[in-house]
Amino acid sequence: VEFFSSINEMTKVFGYEQKMLLHMQKFLSDNQGKLDFLKARLREFENERNEAREWGPSYFESPINKYLLNKRLTVDWQRVENLMAASTGEKPLTRLRKFRNRETMPDRKELEGAIDGILRLQYVYRLKAKDLARGILDGVDYSTQLSSEHCVDIARLALRDQHPRLAHSWLIEANDRLTGGEKVDQLKPQILALLVQAKKELEDFRGLKDTYQELIGIQSASEEHAKNYETFLNALGEKALLNESKPILEHAPIPEEGEQVGEFQAYSLTCSGHWRLTPKEQRHLRCGYVTETHPFLWIAPLKAEELFQDPLLVLYHDVIYQSEIDVIRKLTKNRLMRATITSHNESVVSNVRTSQFTFIPVTAHKVLSTIDQRVADMTNLNMKYAEDHQFANYGIGGHYGQHMDWFYQTTFDAGLVSSPEMGNRIATVLFYLSDVAQGGGTAFPQLRTLLKPKKYAAAFWHNLHASGVGDVRTQHGACPIIAGSKWVQNRWIREIDQSDRRPCELWDDSLATYAQILELNKQNEAKAASR
Numbered sequence: 463v464e465f466f467s468s469i470n471e472m473t474k475v476f477g478y479e480q481k482m483l484l485h486m487q488k489f490l491s492d493n494q495g496k497l498d499f500l501k502a503r504l505r506e507f508e509n510e511r512n513e514a515r516e517w518g519p520s521y522f523e524s525p526i527n528k529y530l531l532n533k534r535l536t537v538d539w540q541r542v543e544n545l546m547a548a549s550t551g552e553k554p555l556t557r558l559r560k561f562r563n564r565e566t567m568p569d570r571k572e573l574e575g576a577i578d579g580i581l582r583l584q585y586v587y588r589l590k591a592k593d594l595a596r597g598i599l600d601g602v603d604y605s606t607q608l609s610s611e612h613c614v615d616i617a618r619l620a621l622r623d624q625h626p627r628l629a630h631s632w633l634i635e636a637n638d639r640l641t642g643g644e645k646v647d648q649l650k651p652q653i654l655a656l657l658v659q660a661k662k663e664l665e666d667f668r669g670l671k672d673t674y675q676e677l678i679g680i681q682s683a684s685e686e687h688a689k690n691y692e693t694f695l696n697a698l699g700e701k702a703l704l705n706e707s708k709p710i711l712e713h714a715p716i717p718e719e720g721e722q723v724g725e726f727q728a729y730s731l732t733c734s735g736h737w738r739l740t741p742k743e744q745r746h747l748r749c750g751y752v753t754e755t756h757p758f759l760w761i762a763p764l765k766a767e768e769l770f771q772d773p774l775l776v777l778y779h780d781v782i783y784q785s786e787i788d789v790i791r792k793l794t795k796n797r798l799m800r801a802t803i804t805s806h807n808e809s810v811v812s813n814v815r816t817s818q819f820t821f822i823p824v825t826a827h828k829v830l831s832t833i834d835q836r837v838a839d840m841t842n843l844n845m846k847y848a849e850d851h852q853f854a855n856y857g858i859g860g861h862y863g864q865h866m867d868w869f870y871q872t873t874f875d876a877g878l879v880s881s882p883e884m885g886n887r888i889a890t891v892l893f894y895l896s897d898v899a900q901g902g903g904t905a906f907p908q909l910r911t912l913l914k915p916k917k918y919a920a921a922f923w924h925n926l927h928a929s930g931v932g933d934v935r936t937q938h939g940a941c942p943i944i945a946g947s948k949w950v951q952n953r954w955i956r957e958i959d960q961s962d963r964r965p966c967e968l969w970d971d972s973l974a975t976y977a978q979i980l981e982l983n984k985q986n987e988a989k990a991a992s993r
């Protein structure tokens with residue numbers, strides 16, 4: 463069970479820990495009683511022996527004293543021996559173990575998952591280790607402090623997962639947080655050894671040499687480091703001194719216009735708001751009431767906000783009600799499981815998607831079919847061929863990296879698509895069932911658009927080009943949650959039987975590049991302006 467993917471589980475194990483503390487208290491008081499008894503005997507025996515020493519050999523002439531010595535060496539010492547041998551506190555220990563072995567108890571993998579979550583927040587939102595260590599999350603102060611040792615743990619994982627910049631920032635913080643005590647001797651060489659590794663990866667040669675020297679200067683550092691240092695110097699020779707050390711930045715600079723950017727980086731830049739549409743690009747986006755699709759909407763029009771035109775991305779406001787959300791919360795209770803992703807040939811749990819989810823068929827409750835009627839009005843699509851309602855909950859650090867909702871042919875071929883006869887996912891409607899305190903937006907990197915979760919709202923977009931080919935521009939992801947939790951509902955509408963609703967166009971717009979489409983938009987705009 464993975465507790466870091468949901469607040470629910472965390473609350474539960476937090477309750478268990480309360481009981482674990484009680485067992486620990488019991489263990490302590492049992493052992494304290496034993497130690498107190500032993501201490502009292504120790505003092506008693508010492509006193510009797512001191513008295514004997516004062517007397518000298520004549521002490522043993524007294525039959526009383528002879529008796530006392532015998533009594534001590536037989537009965538009293540036996541008692542001491544027995545008590546020392548007894549495993550005191552076994553009962554609380556057994557009880558404690560039971561809690562620790564519970565299925566919901568986090569294990570090492572979960573600890574790594576939690577650190578992974580911190581690093582993701584740091585990377586995506588370009589946060590500083592210094593602030594994180596002080597409990598400041600994107601400007602909000604939670605005043606939790608991390609120790610030097612915690613920072614070393616985080617740095618170690620960052621290094622392992624190829625984030626030398628982040629590792630470096632945590633090591634500097636770990637070093638700043640070293641404050642006297644026996645931990646320094648233990649932590650300092652660890653910090654320096656990891657720093658050497660981070661700087662090596664960042665190719666900061668001069669900084670590396672200084673760190674090496676400091677490392678081998680410490681008594682407690684091992685011979686191994688000295689040997690590594692020698693190898694390093696031999697390998698680099700003069701180069702080590704020639705290379706200027708660059709200041710190590712905690713985050714790579716924001717890429718310039720036109721620079722090559724990785725997909726996760728693009729998603730991150732959209733999540734953090736560094737990539738967004740210019741006011742000029744947003745100018746032609748419209749807001750208004752939709753009344754065309756269904757007669758009912760003449761009476762109760764939908765509030766629609768256009769976020770992008772091609773591909774169309776719309777946010778509908780106030781399209782789900784609290785009473786419906788209440789029903790959904792009841793329907794999904796105790797049904798959430800860790801989310802998986804469908805890669806090309808299997809369905810797997812992955813760090814790319816850290817949330818919990820469940821599917822519920824529309825027949826499970828009347829509220830779900832009411833929602834579907836609304837979705838039909840919002841999308842002008844036929845809801846006959848849609849997947850089961852999916853509900854998902856993201857906890858702190860939870861996210862879903864960039865992806866497309868439509869399936870690749872390979873996924874169909876591998877038999878991983880449910881009801882493949884219904885075709886691909888023509889459209890998505892994503893309901894926000896909660897607000898999110900911090901972070902947790904839905905990012906569309908190719909559209910440079912970030913949707914902030916807004917309770918009762920729903921996003922709508924087409925996943926496929928009119929020709930039926932998957933539209934890569936619809937790539938999107940759920941940004942990591944900084945604080946709070948997030949509930950969403952997905953309606954995935956399939957392709958089959960929509961032809962009267964969304965006529966197939968002969969021109970395959972999927973063959974156009976994004977730049978070409980933007981150019982086409984510009985031309986259309988110019989045409990409209992001159993009209």
Ligand SMILES: O=C(O)CCC(=O)C(=O)O
Nearest residue numbers: 862903904939940950952
């Ligand atoms: O939670 C979100 O904002 C997006 C979720 C999503 O993209 C999905 O579940 O496919």
Ligand SMILES: [Fe+2]
Nearest residue numbers: 865866867938
């Ligand atoms: Fe999605």
